[in-house]
Amino acid sequence: MRVTLPVVVAAVATALSLVAPAAVAGAAPPVTGSARLAAPSAAPATSAAPATPAAPATPGAAGVGDSYFPNAGNGGYDALHYDLAFDYTPGTRAVEATAVIRAKATQGLSRFNLDFDGPAVKRVTVDGRAAAFRREGQELIVTPSRPLGNGREFRVEVAYSGALKGIHDKALGRYGWLPTSDGAVVMSEPDGARSFFPANDHPGDKASYRVRVTVPKGLTVLASGEPQGPESTRGGRTTSVWTIDEPTASYLLTIAIGKFKVKRSRSKGLLNITAVDAAFADEGGLHARTAQVVDWAGKVFGPYPYSSIGGIVEAAGVGYALETQTRPVYDGGVPSTSLIVHEMAHQWFGNSVSPADWRDIWLNEGFATYAEWLWAEQHGGERAQVRFDRYYAAPDDNKLWHKPLPGDPGRDELFAGSVYTRGAMTVHALRMALGDGDFFTLLKQWTSKHAHGVARTADLLALAEQISGRDLDPLFRSWLYTEGKPSLPEARPSM
Ligand SMILES: [Zn+2]
Secondary structure (H helix, E strand, O other): OOOOOOOOHHHHOOOOOOOOHHHHHOOOOOOOOOOOOOOOOOOOOOOOOOOOOOOOOEEOOOOOOOOOOOOOOOOOEEEEEEEEEEEEEOOOOEEEEEEEEEEEEOOOEEEEEEEOOOOEEEEEEEOOEEOEEEEEOOEEEEEOOOOEOOOOEEEEEEEEEEEOOOEEEOOOEEEEEEEOOOOEEEEOOOOOHHHOOOEOOOOOOOEEEEEEEEEEOOOEEEEOOEEOOOOEEEOOEEEEEEEEEEEEOHHHOOEEEEOEEEEEEEEOOEEEEEEEEOOOOOOOOHHHHHHHHHHHHHHHHOOOOOOEEEEEEEOOOOOOEEOOOOOOEEEOOOOOHHHHHHHHHOOOEOOOEEEOOHHHOHHHHHHHHHHHHHHHHHOOOOOHHHHHHHHHOOOOOOHHHOOOOOOOOOHHHOOOHHHHHHHHHHHHHHHHHHHHHHHHHHHHHHHHHOOOEEEOHHHHHHHHHHHHOOOOHHHHHHHHHOOOOOOOOOOOOOO
16 A cells, blocks of 8 residues: 555545656557457566476566566566575665575576666676676666576575665655665565665565564564564674565565564464554554454455564655555554555455556555455444445546546556545445355455466456356446446346
């Protein structure tokens, strides 16, 4: 989530901003005639092909063909594991860092790219041998001393040092590595991982992570996943190691450095670690509420995809929260229950089932927002139908019924209000069409079928049609891709 304000109809009426050329260049989804909602042909290279060492080695692509972020991710390999080490000094923002990436070639590779916008690269090796490298914009282009055969597993090591800084994008704001008054925090959606480590920076290539962070004694380090043993202090500097074994998209890895009040417990087999920046008076029930929300969500969405839960309350000054894996970051204070529900629902919708293309962002935000509606409905609050009706009553000139549309908002409108609100309304329209039985079956099948993977809008349409036996193409088309107020879905005839 990139807004902390409750998403209400009024909040949708923000000024239209210009659509960047990158968004215009993206392939538009089919919205006319009877064409199906087809997946674009350019798919991220995530599956390893069988080894065919005889195939000629060619350069890996500089991007995976994302509609909105053409340079994000890289072709020709599948990243399997990142082992990242940072020695960081908050006062100067200086880092001494090493990134070791284990990857598998998916083509014969004469050279390959990593996405990296961080400080000066000192050295790159591939399988222990020095490799040539150059930088071009956000690309770190690596030429190994000898070509890599298709299917070959290899190990890249990149050493770099200098000052870390985040990304400041005109349309998307500040993200990536964000310095704070007492440390730093990482919130990388959509493509900010490149600000602090060389990555295959697209949700289409998930990997496991080990993160080792050394900071001045007295500061605490948190990250996604679980801590490995107690921290150790030597020569006035403290080192912490965190790992996450489940597949993790690069934009969802977080690290937080600072002075925190930390709470730790175990809840139904899950390690719960919450941390609140010392700037805030108390944790306001975040720890217990997070466990309660995950327990509820597991019943509605299916088994929780990870081994730990939690949350980090920071003073990052960016004005939004982000569903960083296992442990969302909440900026500016203790979150409301609704915001906890939203960010923890993302662990299923967005983190485990990630968008194959950033154009499908509504699959993240529509479902996470709808989770808020469901929580309210099941905890004595407003029924989802009542909330839907309230939004639906918005007049024809309301921003909800006009561009940016949730199914293809454009790169600069990735976090537009309609992606959230009309996205959630689309989920509810689906519920109206399917009836509760099939709808709640759909939620669980969606999260299990695509667990730890990526999916597209067309995949959701196919699954919903398979479960219900109904033609849902018109519903998806009108709610996601067409200007104007969609007609209400035909309720499922009672059986
Ligand atoms: Zn969200």
